[in-house]
Each structure stands twice: as structure tokens, then as C-alpha cells.
Ligand SMILES: [Zn+2]
């Protein structure tokens with residue numbers, strides 16, 4: 001079968017690989033129907049994910065049809081249309097029992113798919129702990145609507161949850177890329193007074209506004225973001241700030257624009273260490289939260305998709321087949337042609 005393989009040293013390639021087989025009785029094999037590229041794949045390519053193992057098939061955000069299940073799989077069966085969770089988790093260890101599935105202590109636990117074990121930029125994928133890692137897609141939900149369930153939508157949903165948003169709060173999302181837009185969409189579920197989106201890319205900000213995800217948009221480098229946020233919060237700052245950009249100065253922006261006792265949720269994956277200047281923020285009494293999504297909400301997200309409350313399919317700006325995925329990587333990595341997300345037919 002065809003698969004995108006991480007070769008190490010900044011290199012990836014579309015290669016011929018053997019079709020995966022069941023290994024554990026809790027595994028399932030999924031025939032991939034639609035897959036996508038995530039910015040985490042680009043981080044792997046750049047060598048910025050130390051856990052990534054060269055030789056691994058990439059891809060951790062995809063949907064497909066179950067073709068085989070091990071004898072221990074109870075919740076899914078061959079023929080089921082499913083979305084795949086970015087995280088693999090046993091459901092039984094200390095962390096899983098508390099919902100912290102990103103830190104599952106199983107050898108394949110956490111973000112393993114498309115990083116340490118073969119993922120879904122391929123014709124088939126083996127899914128360990130299939131009962132936990134697969135979510136059945138209702139008939140009236142399309143593959144495109146379900147594509148982001150297990151990764152960026154899970155991340156937005158988890159972020160909004162740890163952001164502890166109260167009704168009528170002011171929420172700032174720094175970064176209007178795919179995950180930032182999902183974070184805004186999920187933050188809406190908590191009825192904040194306003195969502196302010198900040199980014200360098202006006203096209204993405206306009207999309208956030210058009211889609212009703214952001215009430216106010218601020219362009220980094222053009223607008224005085226700190227001043228504008230103080231203006232709409234009686235000088236206090238934002239109640240919750242989501243840092244979803246991972247830029248050179250966005251971590252600093254995040255804590256500066258948060259109000260005293262506010263929450264700063266760091267969702268971004270940085271390629272470089274960040275500085276936490278504690279003397280400058282002393283007395284501000286901020287709460288920092290960092291992640292690693294705990295992808296344990298796929299069922300809820302699917303239910304919200306099925307009833308029309310969450311629909312991330314508008315993020316798909318580009319479509320192609322698996323044969324053309326290397327061109328898609330080039331366009332996605334270099335943010336050409338206003339790309340937000342690809343849907344790649346397999
Ligand atoms: Zn991802």
C-alpha cells in the first residue's frame with residue numbers, strides 16, 4: 001500500500017509499505033478513506049518532535065472504515081465508518097482513569113499514531129485499543145465533517161474545557177490557524193461575551209469573523225493588541241487566553257494580555273524553548289495550563305457534530321488524492337494559497 005513515511009533529517013516520502021496486520025487482540029484495522037496533514041506533521045519533519053521515530057508512517061487525523069477487529073474489540077465491527085483519535089490509550093492506567101489519556105503509560109499510550117507507530121497517511125492503519133481510539137460516525141455525518149474529530153477539534157474542545165470559560169467572559173485566542181479556529185468554535189459552547197482572535201494573517205482572521213467564531217479580530221504587527229484588549233475589558237485584560245500560535249512572541253503576548261488571576265492555556269507546540277519571566281508577572285497570579293490534548297471527548301464531539309453544534313468541515317480549503325500528497329505537504333507547510341486544511345482522498 002502507499003504511505004507517507006518520516007525518513008528523519010527533515011525528509012518525508014510517499015512509499016510502498018506492507019499492509020498492517022492485527023497484532024494485539026484489542027487492535028482494529030481501518031481502511032483509510034480521508035486523511036489530512038497537521039502542523040504536527042510539519043514539526044516532525046523539522047525534527048522538532050523528539051519522540052518521532054524515523055521509518056514511521058505519518059498521519060494522525062483521519063477517517064475510514066473498519067475492515068478487521070481483534071477478538072477483544074467490543075465497540076466497533078468491520079464495516080463501521082469511524083473517525084480516529086490522535087491518541088492511543090489503554091483506559092486502565094492511573095492517567096487514563098482520570099481522563100489524562102495523553103499520559104497513558106502503555107508503551108503505545110499518548111500521541112503515538114503517525115509519530116511512534118504507523119499512522120493514517122496511508123491506505124490502511126492499525127489502531128491499538130480500538131474501542132478507545134475509534135468513534136463510529138453517524139450515517140448523516142460526512143467524512144469531511146468527521147475528519148477533524150480526533151485531533152484539532154479534540155484539541156479545541158479540550159482547550160476550551162481547561163480554559164474554564166464562564167458565561168460573559170472575554171476570551172482571546174492567539175492564532176487563527178486550524179487549531180485556533182477549532183478552539184474558538186469550542187469556546188463558543190461556553191457562552192463567552194466575546195471572543196477576540198489575534199493573528200498575523202488577515203485572511204484567517206476574516207474567516208474567523210465570517211464564520212461567527214470571533215467577535216473582534218486583531219492583526220499582530222498592525223494593531224496594539226494589549227491596548228485593544230484592555231479597551232474592551234475596562235482595563236483588566238482577558239479572562240482566558242488561549243495561545244494557539246506558537247510564534248516567537250506569542251507566549252509573551254499571552255501572559256501580558258491576561259487579566260490578574262486569569263487563565264493562560266498554552267495549546268501551541270513550540271519549536272524553541274520559551275521564557276517565563278516570573279519577576280515581570282509577579283503579583284498577577286496567573287494560572288498557566290499546558291498541553292498535549294487529552295483526546296477523551298471524541299464521542300461528545302461527534303454528538304455535537306451530529307446535532308449541528310460543531311462543524312469544522314469549512315476548514316477544508318484544499319482537496320486532493322493520496323498520490324498528490326507531497327504537493328499538498330509543500331502547499332501546507334509553506335501556507336501557500338490561503339490553505340487552512342487539506343482533505344486527502346485515499
Ligand atoms: Zn495534529
Ligand SMILES: [Zn+2]
Pocket residue numbers: 089090091092093094095096097103104105106109
Ligand atoms: Zn492508559
